[in-house]
Amino acid sequence: MTGAWPLPAVAAISVLQVLGVVAGGPLLVGLMRKVRCRLEGRVGPPVHQPLLDLRKLARRERTRPDQASWIFSAAPVVLVATTLVIALVAPLLATDPAFGWSADLFALVYLLLVGSVALALGALDTGTAFGGMGASRAMTIGALSEPALLVAVLALSVPARSSNVPTIVARSLAHPAWLATPQRLLSLVAFLIVIVAESGRLPVDNPSTHLELTMVHEAMVLEYSGADLALVKLGESMRLVVLLALFADLFVPWGVATAPGVGHVAVAVVAIAAKVTALGIALAVFEVAVAKLRLFRVPELTAGAFVLAVLAVVSALVVP
Amino acid sequence: MTGALGHARPGRSSLASIVAPHDLATAAQALLSDGMRLALVSGHDDGGSLRATYLFTSGPPDTRVELHVPLDSSRPQVPTLAALSFPASRFEREMADLFGIEPVGHPQPRRLVLHQHWPAGWYPMRHGSGGPPEMVTDGGSFPFVPVEGPGVYEIPVGPVHAGLIEPGHFRFWVVGETILRMKARLWFVHKGIERLFEGKDIVAGLEIAERISGDTAVGHALAYCQAVEDACGIVVPGDAHILRAALLELERLHNHVADIGALCNDVGFGIANAWALSLRERLLQLNGEVTGHRLLRGGVVPGGARVDRLPRPAELAEVAHRFDELVELASSNALVMERFAGTAVLDDAHARDIGVVGVVARAAGVAFDGRLSHPFVDLGEHFSPARHTTGDVLARYLVRIDEVRSSLSVLADLATRAGDLDAVASREGTATNGVGSGVGICEGWRGVVVHRVEVGEARRLRRVKVVDPSFLNWPALSVALSDTIVPDFPLANKSFNLSYAGNDL
Numbered sequence: 001m002t003g004a005w006p007l008p009a010v011a012a013i014s015v016l017q018v019l020g021v022v023a024g025g026p027l028l029v030g031l032m033r034k035v036r037c038r039l040e041g042r043v044g045p046p047v048h049q050p051l052l053d054l055r056k057l058a059r060r061e062r063t064r065p066d067q068a069s070w071i072f073s074a075a076p077v078v079l080v081a082t083t084l085v086i087a088l089v090a091p092l093l094a095t096d097p098a099f100g101w102s103a104d105l106f107a108l109v110y111l112l113l114v115g116s117v118a119l120a121l122g123a124l125d126t127g128t129a130f131g132g133m134g135a136s137r138a139m140t141i142g143a144l145s146e147p148a149l150l151v152a153v154l155a156l157s158v159p160a161r162s163s164n165v166p167t168i169v170a171r172s173l174a175h176p177a178w179l180a181t182p183q184r185l186l187s188l189v190a191f192l193i194v195i196v197a198e199s200g201r202l203p204v205d206n207p208s209t210h211l212e213l214t215m216v217h218e219a220m221v222l223e224y225s226g227a228d229l230a231l232v233k234l235g236e237s238m239r240l241v242v243l244l245a246l247f248a249d250l251f252v253p254w255g256v257a258t259a260p261g262v263g264h265v266a267v268a269v270v271a272i273a274a275k276v277t278a279l280g281i282a283l284a285v286f287e288v289a290v291a292k293l294r295l296f297r298v299p300e301l302t303a304g305a306f307v308l309a310v311l312a313v314v315s316a317l318v319v320p
Numbered sequence: 321m322t323g324a325l326g327h328a329r330p331g332r333s334s335l336a337s338i339v340a341p342h343d344l345a346t347a348a349q350a351l352l353s354d355g356m357r358l359a360l361v362s363g364h365d366d367g368g369s370l371r372a373t374y375l376f377t378s379g380p381p382d383t384r385v386e387l388h389v390p391l392d393s394s395r396p397q398v399p400t401l402a403a404l405s406f407p408a409s410r411f412e413r414e415m416a417d418l419f420g421i422e423p424v425g426h427p428q429p430r431r432l433v434l435h436q437h438w439p440a441g442w443y444p445m446r447h448g449s450g451g452p453p454e455m456v457t458d459g460g461s462f463p464f465v466p467v468e469g470p471g472v473y474e475i476p477v478g479p480v481h482a483g484l485i486e487p488g489h490f491r492f493w494v495v496g497e498t499i500l501r502m503k504a505r506l507w508f509v510h511k512g513i514e515r516l517f518e519g520k521d522i523v524a525g526l527e528i529a530e531r532i533s534g535d536t537a538v539g540h541a542l543a544y545c546q547a548v549e550d551a552c553g554i555v556v557p558g559d560a561h562i563l564r565a566a567l568l569e570l571e572r573l574h575n576h577v578a579d580i581g582a583l584c585n586d587v588g589f590g591i592a593n594a595w596a597l598s599l600r601e602r603l604l605q606l607n608g609e610v611t612g613h614r615l616l617r618g619g620v621v622p623g624g625a626r627v628d629r630l631p632r633p634a635e636l637a638e639v640a641h642r643f644d645e646l647v648e649l650a651s652s653n654a655l656v657m658e659r660f661a662g663t664a665v666l667d668d669a670h671a672r673d674i675g676v677v678g679v680v681a682r683a684a685g686v687a688f689d690g691r692l693s694h695p696f697v698d699l700g701e702h703f704s705p706a707r708h709t710t711g712d713v714l715a716r717y718l719v720r721i722d723e724v725r726s727s728l729s730v731l732a733d734l735a736t737r738a739g740d741l742d743a744v745a746s747r748e749g750t751a752t753n754g755v756g757s758g759v760g761i762c763e764g765w766r767g768v769v770v771h772r773v774e775v776g777e778a779r780r781l782r783r784v785k786v787v788d789p790s791f792l793n794w795p796a797l798s799v800a801l802s803d804t805i806v807p808d809f810p811l812a813n814k815s816f817n818l819s820y821a822g823n824d825l
Contacts, residue, residue: 040594129475133806137497203655206588210483211810213475214586291655292588295497295807 005096005260013257013265014088014098021087021245024273025237026050028244028280035284050237054230062226065126075122076224076231079115083238086111091166092245093268094257095173100166105153108165108246112198113146115239119232123220130212134219137295141204141216144302145197148309152190155183155312156250165246169253179251182319186312188251193305195247195283197298199240202287204298214292241276244283248275334759336386341398344374344389348401348408351376351385357675357688358401359761359770361411362785363419365447370396372421373785374408375759375772379693384759391421400426407675407792418445418514433507433824436462445515467493467501475806479508486820490809497805502798509824517773517784522548522622523747525781529771530617533788533822537613538564538571539764540786540822541620543771546696547784548622550758551775552747560624560743561697566734567619567627569727570610572765574603576720576727577643579817583717584650586811587659592650599642606631606639624744630735640728647721660714664812666800667711676796678767678789679723680816683708683715690763702726702733711800716815766790766819788822 030047037044064072089103097103120138123131157163159178160171172178197204200217209215212222221232249256255271257264293301339347352358356376364371374387389398400423402409412423413432420443423429434444437455444452467474472495479487489505513532517525529544530537542564549556581596604614610627611619619627650656666676671684681688682705689705706722708715757774767789776782797816804812 036590040591041598042594129473132473133475137807202588208590209586209588210481211586212477212482213809214807214811288591289653290588291584291653291659293655294659295805297658 005094009260009265010094010096010098013093016265016269017090017092017097018084018087020092020269020273021083021238021241022234023051024276025234025239025241026054028241028276029237031277032280032284032287035281036288039285039288050233054234057225057230057233058227060226062228064228065128065223067127068125068223072122072125072223073228075118075125076228076235078118079235080231080238082111082115082118083235083242086242086246087238090242090246091169091249091256092272093265095166095170097166101164103165105157105163105165105168106150109146109150109153112149112239112243113142115235116142116146116198119220123223126223128223130215130219130222133213134216134222137216138220141197141298141302144299144306145194148190148302148306149194149198151306151309151313152187152194153250155187155309155316158183158313158316165249169249169256170258172250172253173256173258179253181315183312183316184251186308186315188247190305190309190312191247191251193301193308195240195243197302197305199236199243201283203290203293204301206292216295240280244276244279245272248272248279332382332384334384334386336388336757339387339389341389341391344387345399345401345404347387348374348376349404351387352404354378356383356385358405358407358411359768360759360772360785360787361408361415362772362783363415363421363445364774364783365419365445367447369393370419370421370446372398372415373772374401375770377694377761377770380695382694384761386757386759396421397424398422399424402427405675406673406795410791410795417443419443420446431462433510435507444512462505464491464503465501469495471495472500479505488820492806492809494806497807499801499804499806499809502801502809504794504798506794506820507824509820511825513825514784514786517781520781522552522775522779522781525773525784526620526622529784529786532786532825533790533819534615535575536571536764536766536769536788536819536822537615537617538567538620539762539766539769540771540788541617542568542762543760543764543769543786544773544784545620545622546760546762547758547771547773548760548775550760551756551773552758552779553756554623554745554747556624557740557743557745559738559740560745562734562738563625563627563630563741563743564620565697565699566630566731566738567611567616567625568762568764569731569734570603570607570631571616572727573639573724573731574600574607575765576724577603577646579814580646580650580717580720580724582814582817583660583713583811584656586814587656589650589653589656592646592653592656595642595646595649599639599646602642603639606635621744623747624742626742626744629741630738631731633732633735636728636732636735640725643724643728657714659808659811660717660815661710661712663713663808664800664804664815665710665712666796668709670799671711671796674792674796674799676767676793678763678793679716679719679765680793680796681767682706683719684711685709688768690761690768694761694763694768696762697734699730700733702729713811713815764789766817766822767793786822786825788819788825790818790820790823793818794823 030050034044034047089099091097120135123135160168205216224232257268356378359377360375362373370391370393372389376385415421417433436458439456475492477490479489487508491503493501530541532540577596578600581593584592607616608614666684668685671686687707704726706719708718760771770787772785774782
């Protein structure tokens with residue numbers, strides 16, 4: 001698959017992927033809010049409101065707790081940076097992105113984990129009760145959802161005989177029948193639950209609550225302000241786009257460009273945008289219909305995802 | 321007991337006695353064991369002498385007994401009733417802070433109302449106490465009982481919160497996520513309302529009463545007017561009682577609907593909140609047409625009640641229909657019901673011991689409703705008191721649903737019975753010089769509201785004592801939280817939905 005792509009094309013695709021994730025993240029969050037509001041019979045803020053919020057926050061004064069160390073300031077940067085790396089190397093538009101050789105599934109999952117852990121450390125670093133509480137809850141949820149993600153992607157790498165995402169996508173496109181196998185479907189459900197848990201959406205966490213004591217993710221970032229908060233919010237929304245885009249890549253890969261050409265890439269851009277938008281809308285509709293789980297029920301949900309993922313692996317190993 | 325100076329009203333018996341401090345415990349014990357409830361305790365500065373007044377109520381039949389305890393102003397002391405009644409222990413601490421009347425033998429003789437930065441020995445309700453003095457570092461500290469052990473940590477929350485809510489400081493001691501103990505520190509919005517009343521004309525006092533707690537404008541206005549009318553001997557026309565009862569139910573409606581939506585919102589079920597807020601807006605618009613004020617101010621006045629119109633049957637039917645849809649939406653969601661059920665249980669025994677009232681009491685199986693015990697108008701079979709027994713968030717949610725339905729039915733009936741929409745009696749009254757004391761009791765949406773007033777020369781208010789149901793219910797929240805997890809606290813708190821303004825006064 002390599003060699004056919006000229007360097008300028010690879011560079012252009014990388015730039016497109018990164019820009020798409022950076023701009024698409026806040027827009028997706030705005031769209032999901034809009035869908036929720038409309039379904040609840042409210043008008044809701046415009047779709048581009050999160051972008052305006054980012055601009056506003058970036059201009060605001062940044063205050064940091066006196067007792068916080070460099071970890072607190074570094075955490076938002078780490079979150080955004082790790083997500084940017086995923087946006088760069090993942091095969092979102094083409095099966096051969098720049099540094100595609102590094103887009104190993106395990107590497108991507110751990111890059112996501114680095115972002116989560118950085119935020120949790122930043123929260124602990126503030127020394128406040130809410131930071132510690134949020135970090136403890138986020139890690140409790142993450143302790144089960146991250147392994148579930150890992151095992152779920154393992155199930156996908158078995159038939160492709162590679163854990164390299166571009167390779168998996170390329171081989172899935174070549175063998176569409178794989179997509180309907182039991183292991184794919186089991187791993188799809190596990191992946192979906194992980195997306196909900198990792199991005200702090202209902203029923204695991206309520207991103208729109210103002211009640212400090214119920215917060216998970218929001219409690220971790222309570223002390224951030226100004227540009228720091230803008231980075232956190234940007235990082236979160238990019239993370240959601242990356243998770244949904246990876247999901248689209250792995251389970252509905254059609255549209256990803258397999259050969260060079262402006263036409264192919266244009267189709268890929270439209271396809272990935274449509275897929276992520278559709279997934280975001282579906283997630284928002286689902287959120288309207290559910291309430292938040294009691295905190296102690298959340299591990300049951302993520303443990304369920306883990307069990308499904310294990311079943312997917314077993315099924316992948318047993319059923320050729 | 322000496323010197324009974326009771327006065328009678330049809331269907332009501334009132335009795336007042338003067339009791340020496342050393343006889344107080346015996347007298348109170350006798351009344352409490354008769355099934356009476358300690359509704360109010362107030363201190364009084366009669367200019368030169370101090371006095372403590374204890375109001376006991378029961379019903380039906382509507383019975384009110386007052387015990388007046390004259391005190392030595394050089395060394396004002398009352399024997400504590402803390403062993404007989406938990407509410408008494410809290411009233412006594414309030415009285416100690418505001419009047420310097422010491423409850424002898426009190427198990428928790430520390431401050432309640434005044435925060436530690438007020439100097440010791442300053443009693444704001446005494447005559448001549450003047451304006452607020454300089455703050456001090458520690459005029460009487462507020463110790464939080466330390467909770468220790470492996471893995472126990474503290475979470476301080478407030479007094480400034482993230483949402484648009486009133487100020488209160490909550491301190492949690494937690495293991496993992498389970499609450500071991502919660503202490504609420506209130507009185508951040510103590511405004512000295514009772515002193516604001518002093519010297520005001522009875523009509524001017526209404527404006528303060530309506531603003532004690534914004535969501536209970538009718539409840540407080542009604543209790544205040546009833547107390548003033550009782551004191552001055554003003555006889556209210558029958559039509560006014562009907563209008564007042566209707567206003568009380570309208571207030572219950574918009575608050576309960578908002579609470580049901582807020583409960584759903586706190587478990588992340590935003591769509592039910594959106595529906596509830598839309599229905600609440602409809603009700604507020606209706607209130608605006610009924611009284612000219614969306615929160616129903618100005619409807620109840622001393623001597624009667626005055627409305628522009630009453631809700632029409634079609635409007636009530638529309639509200640009932642939309643309310644049914646809202647309940648169907650929320651109650652059919654298994655996740656919502658799962659969050660409500662079994663959360664923050666207040667059992668029947670604790671509810672009775674703490675002396676809770678209103679929605680919280682009726683959800684814990686205590687069948688106490690001021691509309692039954694202290695009725696001022698016959699609601700007939702249209703009124704059916706709500707009662708649930710599980711004492712959890714679900715029970716408090718269900719009580720609110722039952723009460724909304726009952727209120728709609730009562731309102732429809734009252735609207736057909738109302739005659740004169742401007743039913744205000746002459747405010748002359750029968751009491752000599754207008755001097756006297758009176759008590760007003762009504763079942764506001766949150767629970768029973770009690771006002772006791774003393775009116776002096778030229779019908780100026782000498783003393784107004786206000787008891788909002790929140791004052792009695794706040795301690796129950798801490799009790800209900802044992803074994804609840806931290807992230808369920810906002811839901812538990814919302815299901816109680818107590819007023820800070822009404823408590824802090």
